[in-house]
Amino acid sequence: MVELETWIQSLTAHLPEAHWMQALLALGLIVLVSFTIRVAGAYILSAVANRLLTLAGHRNWDRAFRRARSYRYAAITAGWLAVAVMSILLPHYAQLETLLHRVSLALFWIYVIKTLRTVLSAWQETYAATTRAQTRSIKGYLQLGKIVLLGVGAVLVISVLTDRSPILMLSGLGAISAVLMLVFKDTLLSLVASTQLTSNDMLRIGDWIEMPQSNADGFVIDIALHTVKVQNWDKTVTTIPTYKLFSEPYRNWRYMFESGGRRIKRTVRIDATSIRFLTDAECDDLQRFSLLESYLGDKRRAVEQTNLTLGERAHVPANRRRLTNIGTFRAYVLAYLQRHPEIKHHDVITMVRMMEPQSDGVPVEIYCFTALTAWVDYERIQGDIFDHILALLPELGLRLYQTPTGHDMRGMADGISQSQAWRHALHDEQENPA
Structure with missing residues (x-):
């Protein structure tokens, strides 16, 4: 760091004396370096990772990282880190230097979190392609990890922008814990339910379940942290809160299929x-x-x-x-x-x-x-x-019981009509003998 400052001081000897011109040149240099790191870094990181993952036999991870744009976000992260480091090139504008440093450092942490979230997304994609994913879903755990990353990222960004220690901010969360419990009530319930459903093997992707109170009757197609999706027999999809599958009764037909009868x-x-x-x-x-x-x-x-x-x-x-x-x-x-x-x-x-x-x-x-x-x-x-x-x-000599139909009623009516006609004919014959 001392050598960098010495190099910068020697460089400033050849710069224009006007401070605003020095600031413009410094900003231009920062933008150029940051842009170069973003473009070149993404290309280099993609090529190196592709080579290493292919040699390791995990090319599916490389495809997942590309689809999740992990390389792009990692390069942007490096670019913002370069901006935060090079903000010292504005020595004559302390406020601008402080603002640029804090904003770039905050953006650095934002893209660190984004990059880590894309890694979790790539993990979910590669896991979903395995046979194990048909019986055990990790989507709920990965979604929980993303929520934790968002919380950590929010604390780090706010601490950078306010120039406060993250530990002090975390200590202040105890005062609003009741509010946080209320806000994240569904998340906490879903976390417990998702953990129990997965660890106790109560529900798997592909299970046929019936839950009449939620109008669900079909196969489970997705198990996430907050919701479980069921594709019904009419091809509609019912979304059920995860905690309901832990607190309310439902019928799982998987064991019938496993029994073979x-x-x-x-x-x-x-x-x-x-x-x-x-x-x-x-x-x-x-x-x-x-x-x-x-x-x-x-x-x-x-x-x-x-x-x-x-x-x-x-x-x-x-x-x-x-x-x-x-x-x-x-x-x-x-x-x-x-x-x-x-x-x-x-x-x-x-x-x-x-x-x-x-x-x-x-x-x-x-x-x-x-x-x-x-x-x-x-x-x-x-x-x-x-x-x-x-x-x-x-x-x-047995007969199946069935409720009389219209055909039976017509036959009965015809029989009655014929019987009445026969009685009338007999009566007429008796009154008028030949």
Whole structure:
């Protein structure tokens, strides 16, 4: 620094005596040096970094730095540092020198913060291209880092412009801590929530979640510090505050996909008037179904043994044990599910149960898990199963319950009209015999 001042003093001996001319020359030199550093520095830094990162096998970092304009901001930072250092070339204008020094130093710190923020942006870009980013998001942490950098930068800039120590400014923040807590309430809540969601693996990018209170039903496409974006099935995007996903309930379907099975839980409502006992002839006829062959054989033997113990009371139909069409239907559906190649059988429950009869029929619930979890495959398998089940009902003398439709009403009206016409014709025939 002493040598620089000596060189400057020797240089001023050859300068014009007028102070304003010296100031103009100094300002021109400062602008020239600063501009040269900005242009040349960006080019040199870009070339050197590209070479080093390519040799290290991290060329994606170089591309990320270029897209984030990190090299450009770093060169501008060096340019403002040069201005702050060269402000001593204005010795005869103390106020101008002080102003130029403080402003350039403040801008230097601003661009230092900007450069560091672009580095964090480049980090996010390179991380997002990795497979790890599909399960763990660091965007929230990087956004927090950017906020911290903004806070540090604000303190440094204000301390430079006011010529006060940054430590004194930080000590004064305690007096307004309550205000800061109020202003940054959402940020603090989101920070805690984002940390918990990520560290406990509660939410990942690509998870299918349902959150009805926020009208969200779709896949998570972004997890940031303050918000989580969910792309719904209709391609709309719902933005949810991060802290809501920690404080409010939602359903995550990821574990269903990981388990390898997707549940089918659907009922078939049987018309109660079609439920009855099977005759021996019907049982013999149903033996042609391979899925019922073993069931009917075992059941008929068990029924015969039970009825033999009744003696003479077996002649009363109410005393005898008999097979029903709905029980045989349940046995068939269970056997069908157990042999279905696309139904999962390991570590899951597969059952067919008859539920409490209701005014709209007797519900028979099918409960099982498909071996494929993709939506299209799931709906295909479920559709195939119920197509087969519904088509089987007439074979067992069962009818599906359904609310009367307009077609049924018209048929009923036609029947009533025909009945009335028949009665009128009969009445006329009785009154006017041939």
